[in-house]
Amino acid sequence: MAIDEEERLTRASARFWKWGRQNPKSEPEGASTDYLISMPRKVVTVYIPLLIFLFVLLFPFYWMTITTLKSNEELYDYENYSPFWVAKPTLDNIYKLFFETSYPLWLWNTMLVSVVATFLSLVCAVCAAYAIERLRFKGARLTGMAIFLAYLVPPSILFIPLALIVFNYGLFDTPFALILTYPTFLIPFCTWLLMGYFRSIPYELEECALIDGASRFQILVKILLPLSIPGLISAGIFAFTLSWNEFIYALTFISSSENKTVPVGVITELVEGDVYHWGSLMAGALMGSLPVAILYSFFVEHYVSSMTGAVKE
Amino acid sequence: MASVGIHDVRKSFGSVEVIHGVDISISDGEFVVLVGPSGCGKSTLLRMIAGLEQITGGEISIGERVVNLVPPKERDIAMVFQNYALYPHMTVQDNMAFSLKLAKAESAEIERRVKEAAEILGLGAYLERYPRQLSGGQRQRVAMGRAIVRDPQVFLFDEPLSNLDAKLRVQMRTEIKALHQRLTTTSVYVTHDQIEAMTMADRIVVMHDGIVEQIGSPLELYDHPANMFVAGFIGSPAMNFIEGRVARDAGETRIVSADGVRLPVPQTLQAADGHKVVYGVRPEHIELANGAGGVPAEVSVIEPTGAYTLAFVKMADAEVCAMFDERHAFRPGETISLAPRTDLVHVFDAETGRRL
Ligand SMILES: Nc1ncnc2c1ncn2[C@@H]1O[C@H](COP(=O)(O)OP(=O)(O)O)[C@@H](O)[C@H]1O
Numbered sequence: 001m002a003i004d005e006e007e008r009l010t011r012a013s014a015r016f017w018k019w020g021r022q023n024p025k026s027e028p029e030g031a032s033t034d035y036l037i038s039m040p041r042k043v044v045t046v047y048i049p050l051l052i053f054l055f056v057l058l059f060p061f062y063w064m065t066i067t068t069l070k071s072n073e074e075l076y077d078y079e080n081y082s083p084f085w086v087a088k089p090t091l092d093n094i095y096k097l098f099f100e101t102s103y104p105l106w107l108w109n110t111m112l113v114s115v116v117a118t119f120l121s122l123v124c125a126v127c128a129a130y131a132i133e134r135l136r137f138k139g140a141r142l143t144g145m146a147i148f149l150a151y152l153v154p155p156s157i158l159f160i161p162l163a164l165i166v167f168n169y170g171l172f173d174t175p176f177a178l179i180l181t182y183p184t185f186l187i188p189f190c191t192w193l194l195m196g197y198f199r200s201i202p203y204e205l206e207e208c209a210l211i212d213g214a215s216r217f218q219i220l221v222k223i224l225l226p227l228s229i230p231g232l233i234s235a236g237i238f239a240f241t242l243s244w245n246e247f248i249y250a251l252t253f254i255s256s257s258e259n260k261t262v263p264v265g266v267i268t269e270l271v272e273g274d275v276y277h278w279g280s281l282m283a284g285a286l287m288g289s290l291p292v293a294i295l296y297s298f299f300v301e302h303y304v305s306s307m308t309g310a311v312k313e
Numbered sequence: 314m315a316s317v318g319i320h321d322v323r324k325s326f327g328s329v330e331v332i333h334g335v336d337i338s339i340s341d342g343e344f345v346v347l348v349g350p351s352g353c354g355k356s357t358l359l360r361m362i363a364g365l366e367q368i369t370g371g372e373i374s375i376g377e378r379v380v381n382l383v384p385p386k387e388r389d390i391a392m393v394f395q396n397y398a399l400y401p402h403m404t405v406q407d408n409m410a411f412s413l414k415l416a417k418a419e420s421a422e423i424e425r426r427v428k429e430a431a432e433i434l435g436l437g438a439y440l441e442r443y444p445r446q447l448s449g450g451q452r453q454r455v456a457m458g459r460a461i462v463r464d465p466q467v468f469l470f471d472e473p474l475s476n477l478d479a480k481l482r483v484q485m486r487t488e489i490k491a492l493h494q495r496l497t498t499t500s501v502y503v504t505h506d507q508i509e510a511m512t513m514a515d516r517i518v519v520m521h522d523g524i525v526e527q528i529g530s531p532l533e534l535y536d537h538p539a540n541m542f543v544a545g546f547i548g549s550p551a552m553n554f555i556e557g558r559v560a561r562d563a564g565e566t567r568i569v570s571a572d573g574v575r576l577p578v579p580q581t582l583q584a585a586d587g588h589k590v591v592y593g594v595r596p597e598h599i600e601l602a603n604g605a606g607g608v609p610a611e612v613s614v615i616e617p618t619g620a621y622t623l624a625f626v627k628m629a630d631a632e633v634c635a636m637f638d639e640r641h642a643f644r645p646g647e648t649i650s651l652a653p654r655t656d657l658v659h660v661f662d663a664e665t666g667r668r669l
């Protein structure tokens with residue numbers, strides 16, 4: 001390759017300065033999708049499927065939103081009102097959710113539990129994954145398998161023995177009941193994800209750092225973790241989402257209203273016998289899914305790249 | 314700077330021994346190249362010097378100190394890896410400064426040393442770049458720079474040039490050699506490429522299947538290979554081998570090949586009549602015979618390179634390559650008469666492979 005050509009590409013790749021793993025040299029943009037170039041084809045092969053996909057994905061959100069904004073009268077009367085539109089928007093349901101239930105508290109609890117459980121799990125998972133992947137000890141593979149098997153035990157079985165433990169430690173109906181039990185499924189999950197990620201980082205980097213005078217801990221903090229940030233982010237998002245939506249443990253280990261999380265609170269307090277407060281339920285679900293959606297949108301790029309690539313060189 | 318002593322070193326992975334007792338002593342400031350075919354244990358030996366592999370048996374010392382149990386960072390060595398192993402998330406500057414920062418050097422000192430190394434290697438303009446923004450040759454230089462800034466006792470190189478294209482490789486070869494002449498730091502350099510070894514080394518260690526076949530200066534290995542392996546490995550194109558027996562008649566010693574062709578050897582050859590041997594002659598030591606007494610050879614392929622001419626011929630029932638300084642236009646199938654330079658041929662024992 002001519003020098004200036006290489007120079008130009010090098011400068012182009014400067015945009016991906018840190019952990020972008022796009023390699024403009026080996027794969028020019030769009031090289032593999034040339035057959036999609038002509039416009040009519042593009043409509044059929046790209047835009048129409050995309051629209052259908054978007055519709056299917058977004059319709060539930062739309063439905064939640066309009067249900068939130070409808071009055072009960074409008075909600076139950078399909079004769080006079082269109083089910084797909086809001087004639088007379090009202091904020092009553094939201095008002096009820098925020099001021100007549102402990103919803104703000106539930107949100108706070110969910111946030112607290114998810115963040116702390118995710119952080120705890122990530123710390124443990126990083127250590128576990130590093131040890132299994134990089135420290136040559138007997139039974140490393142076995143430990144890896146065992147952790148994976150632990151992940152396969154369904155929570156619907158595990159909650160019974162866990163309930164006993166939670167109760168005996170006096171954690172019942174406290175945030176700790178959830179903060180300490182969520183890692184039982186988060187750590188195996190994150191460990192596996194991170195093991196795969198660590199494996200993709202060349203061993204020589206660590207050996208080089210070892211010769212450069214770094215300790216194991218310094219290698220982890222200064223070399224491995226910075227290179228694993230996309231992996232950490234995706235593990236973090238996954239863990240956060242799993243905790244945020246968790247239902248069984250939250251239902252079992254929490255009884256008082258002010259300690260509940262959003263998924264449990266909404267279901268237990270907005271459904272009274274056979275009376276469903278649809279408007280407030282949907283408002284609760286909508287507000288509850290917003291933080292996760294925002295989180296995803298912030299990190300989507302890293303998240304995708306960590307799923308598709310690994311550290312090169 | 315320091316000498317390096319390797320004394321009866323062995324290495325096993327599980328129950329498989331891959332290094333079977335190696336002795337090498339490297340003096341202060343020497344540039345030693347470990348060369349051998351892929352899988353012969355060069356990297357393993359180097360990594361044992363670096364402290365990245367445990368030593369199963371024997372002793373390695375750097376300077377006066379036996380380092381068998383010393384961790385890598387306390388051995389005061391620097392290593393350049395084949396794939397460079399640059400830290401992708403650090404700039405060139407940070408890559409080079411990393412070890413100094415870990416050693417808690419003063420920042421002014423760090424800056425001075427990095428600047429100095431960058432200057433030596435012509436990296437001044439690239440200090441703020443990330444490794445992925447550099448070309449292969451530049452990355453290679455950064456890897457060297459990272460080693461230089463530390464001013465270590467010993468440099469270790471593991472096939473540092475094999476990821477570069479041929480032209481750059483030749484250039485970097487010269488640069489590394491020049492760098493060594495300037496810094497005079499003891500260096501151990503691993504390669505599978507005998508030309509790299511010949512051009513760079515003060516002394517070459519030829520390894521094969523976990524043992525040392527021969528240690529010597531490049532020309533010693535070329536002129537006096539200890540055995541068939543070294544003879545075949547050093548030199549390009551490779552030495553020709555022809556099987557035969559020693560024949561002494563009328564006070565004259567010859568090697569007679571299986572099909573009865575008589576090959577000339579030095580009369581000082583110490584071998585019994587009828588002894589099975591292998592006759593070795595380098596392509597550049599075969600000349601066209603003028604007049605009688607040559608060995609008949611049938612030309613199969615001619616490769617004119619411009620600088621010299623390679624002729625692949627069938628001689629004494631073997632495929633033989635001959636190299637001529639002049640240009641020749643032999644036709645395939647033509648029979649020519651060749652004369653190995655008697656004073657430069659080698660005779661090896663067919664059983665042991667040792668040079669007689
Ligand atoms: N970590 C390891 N585990 C088991 N065998 C190994 C390991 N590293 C190297 N070997 C074996 O040791 C031998 C020498 O390897 P190596 O030193 O890498 O050879 P070279 O660098 O000369 O090509 C090879 O047969 C290789 O398969």
Ligand SMILES: [Mg+2]
Binds near residue numbers: 355356357472
């Ligand atoms: Mg090797």
